[in-house]
Amino acid sequence: MAKKKPLVCYCRFWVDGRTYSGTIRDNSVDIVEGDPFTGFSPIRLSYPVDRVKFLPPFMPKRIWCIGRNYLGHVKELNNEIPKEPLVFMKSTSAIIGANDFIRIPEWAGRIDYEGELAVVIGKAGRNIPEEEAFSHVLGYSIMNDVTARELQKSDGQWTRAKSFDTFAPFGPALLVTDQMPEDAVIRTTLNGKNVQEATFSQMIFPVQRLISHISKFATLEPGDVIASGTPQGVGPMKPGDLVEVSIEGIGSLKNICAN
Numbered sequence: 001m002a003k004k005k006p007l008v009c010y011c012r013f014w015v016d017g018r019t020y021s022g023t024i025r026d027n028s029v030d031i032v033e034g035d036p037f038t039g040f041s042p043i044r045l046s047y048p049v050d051r052v053k054f055l056p057p058f059m060p061k062r063i064w065c066i067g068r069n070y071l072g073h074v075k076e077l078n079n080e081i082p083k084e085p086l087v088f089m090k091s092t093s094a095i096i097g098a099n100d101f102i103r104i105p106e107w108a109g110r111i112d113y114e115g116e117l118a119v120v121i122g123k124a125g126r127n128i129p130e131e132e133a134f135s136h137v138l139g140y141s142i143m144n145d146v147t148a149r150e151l152q153k154s155d156g157q158w159t160r161a162k163s164f165d166t167f168a169p170f171g172p173a174l175l176v177t178d179q180m181p182e183d184a185v186i187r188t189t190l191n192g193k194n195v196q197e198a199t200f201s202q203m204i205f206p207v208q209r210l211i212s213h214i215s216k217f218a219t220l221e222p223g224d225v226i227a228s229g230t231p232q233g234v235g236p237m238k239p240g241d242l243v244e245v246s247i248e249g250i251g252s253l254k255n256i257c258a259n
């Protein structure tokens, strides 16, 4: 049995005009030097959580996304159950952090939230067997795979609909662990009302299958993120709405929509 690493929630944050790396402990953030890809060490300085502005925990190298990976979501959009993981990409230029604004252009039609578990790759690999998949994972974070639903349909492919500036809220923390949070609940609320709720055991293709599948055609690299699909309950957002995606043990990714 591999030895379990302690659970650490790594973050990047801004306070008093400076940017730091940190780890979250209860209601404070402890500053660290370094990052979880190459290693980090503590500095004896902390800030209260409510004083800092969280940034994306790192800038992903690529955002691999999985469509139609929860049965309820496949059915609500009247789609076919995929025979293998449905992979698409979202531009890293869409990344924003917690509490940044999701900008909703008036001309783009319906814009939906999609709360998702973001799997962060820490070790490169190609043709990764499912049994070895988790050894390539650095940890887990949260992504809101914001989608221009009408353009997704009319364009015939998804690049534009998924890649508007600000359509990839990411963070606020990266849970560094070799344990898949299988039983954790992912929940999305819109203006405080529950709209999505699921556990990761409900995925049609589990995380180890997603990693194995992508690595059959592309070498996965440290800093790659796999947004693993959204559960049932997607719906539109409008300017002024507060959308919050939370995963137990990782945190809560809040964003406000604006024009």
Ligand code: MG
Pocket (backbone or CB within 6 Å): 065, 066, 067, 114, 116, 145, 227, 229, 230
């Ligand atoms: Mg999605």
